[in-house]
Amino acid sequence: MVVKTKHSEVIFGSDCWDALNICINANDYSCVFVLTDKNTSLHCLPYAKTKMEFDYKTLEMQAGENNKHIKTCVSLWDSLSKMGGDRKSLLINIGGGVVTDLGGFVACTFKRGIDFINIPTSLLAMVDASVGGKTGIDLGALKNQVGIIREPKMVIVDTGFLRTLPDSEYRSGYAEMLKHALIQEPAYFEALSGFLNKEEILPHIHQSVGFKAKIVSKDINEQGLRKILNFGHTLGHAVESYYLTAKNKNRLLHGEAIAIGMILETFLSVKVSGLSLDEAHKIKSVFHDIYPKISFDKDTITEVIKMLTHDKKNENGNVLFVLLKSIGEPIWNQSVPEELILEAFDFYQN
Numbered sequence: 001m002v003v004k005t006k007h008s009e010v011i012f013g014s015d016c017w018d019a020l021n022i023c024i025n026a027n028d029y030s031c032v033f034v035l036t037d038k039n040t041s042l043h044c045l046p047y048a049k050t051k052m053e054f055d056y057k058t059l060e061m062q063a064g065e066n067n068k069h070i071k072t073c074v075s076l077w078d079s080l081s082k083m084g085g086d087r088k089s090l091l092i093n094i095g096g097g098v099v100t101d102l103g104g105f106v107a108c109t110f111k112r113g114i115d116f117i118n119i120p121t122s123l124l125a126m127v128d129a130s131v132g133g134k135t136g137i138d139l140g141a142l143k144n145q146v147g148i149i150r151e152p153k154m155v156i157v158d159t160g161f162l163r164t165l166p167d168s169e170y171r172s173g174y175a176e177m178l179k180h181a182l183i184q185e186p187a188y189f190e191a192l193s194g195f196l197n198k199e200e201i202l203p204h205i206h207q208s209v210g211f212k213a214k215i216v217s218k219d220i221n222e223q224g225l226r227k228i229l230n231f232g233h234t235l236g237h238a239v240e241s242y243y244l245t246a247k248n249k250n251r252l253l254h255g256e257a258i259a260i261g262m263i264l265e266t267f268l269s270v271k272v273s274g275l276s277l278d279e280a281h282k283i284k285s286v287f288h289d290i291y292p293k294i295s296f297d298k299d300t301i302t303e304v305i306k307m308l309t310h311d312k313k314n315e316n317g318n319v320l321f322v323l324l325k326s327i328g329e330p331i332w333n334q335s336v337p338e339e340l341i342l343e344a345f346d347f348y349q350n
């Protein structure tokens with residue numbers, strides 16, 4: 001199975017490693033580097049090694065969002081340089097969204113840009129982060145503030161990697177699939193609403209990637225349509241950023257934060273874009289069945305709203321949202337009165 005985008009292709013299933021080997025042998029790279037994080041070194045690299053039929057050098061970064069910052073890039077640029085990297089080198093990112101986002105950014109900037117290939121190992125990276133060309137890093141607590149849009153040469157999706165992925169991380173990736181369903185079509189949302197396991201998920205990963213690829217091909221630079229992929233992310237990122245910095249709070253995974261964002265923005269959709277209350281309650285109950293419910297006190301909500309003003313999707317100082325008219329019918333660039341955001345937290349909690 002293959003999904004093609006303008007400058008890239010995503011290859012699924014048993015043929016994917018052959019495609020990778022053929023691509024690398026055909027391209028005559030001067031040096032191939034493989035980037036993993038501490039966990040994917042342990043759980044994913046040994047398997048990938050049995051499949052990759054070419055020489056390569058390995059690079060490793062610390063795992064987790066806290067390491068998706070410029071210091072990690074500096075250390076990797078340094079290693080690439082010391083290990084003989086040049087304009088004709090290739091970087092293969094084997095990991096979750098942190099490795100594919102940061103590795104992609106390192107590749108796009110090293111020597112003014114070298115080729116990179118993504119081999120996503122988390123569900124989130126398979127359905128979302130590794131596809132579509134957004135690369136980048138965080139700036140302090142503010143997510144994805146610095147980056148470049150450039151598609152990988154190729155993406156290799158082997159769901160065998162999911163076997164070692166912790167369940168909470170699997171649920172986190174599942175949130176992006178639910179997002180795809182909510183902005184694409186009711187039947188897909190219905191199919192996902194029972195929470196599918198790792199053995200059942202491959203055809204749905206294919207559907208999510210196909211959908212994302214179609215949107216990205218029409219609007220790679222996010223001038224309009226691509227913004228629909230940010231459903232749940234305006235408030236979700238604010239919640240995520242807040243939890244990244246707040247003392248005495250456990251971190252929320254990206255998908256867990258986005259799941260909260262989608263419930264909040266579902267409520268805004270009822271108030272602003274005419275989503276029916278029936279659909280809104282259905283959406284909320286699907287999310288509450290899958291994700292832990294967080295309780296937000298007044299101070300936390302105030303802090304989250306402050307975070308919103310830093311959101312990178314703001315245009316001319318307005319905080320803009322993607323909202324639903326119905327499941328499968330998103331609209332973008334919607335502004336929302338602040339009081340409704342407070343009410344949205346009530347809807348989430350009650």
Ligand SMILES: NC(=O)c1ccc[n+]([C@@H]2O[C@H](COP(=O)([O-])OP(=O)(O)OC[C@H]3O[C@@H](n4cnc5c(N)ncnc54)[C@H](O)[C@@H]3O)[C@@H](O)[C@H]2O)c1
Nearest residue numbers: 039043063064096097098121122124128129134161164165
């Ligand atoms: N570029 C985009 O379009 C895009 C889209 C969505 C999300 N993102 C970014 O993706 C990131 C989140 O990605 P993520 O959820 O994959 O996080 P992650 O990369 O931190 O991976 C989650 C955890 O699982 C571990 N892991 C990954 N694969 C594993 C495996 N097969 N077995 C065992 N452990 C494994 C990782 O080491 C890490 O500890 C965020 O930084 C987000 O901003 C980017």
Ligand SMILES: [Zn+2]
Nearest residue numbers: 176233254258
């Ligand atoms: Zn996301």
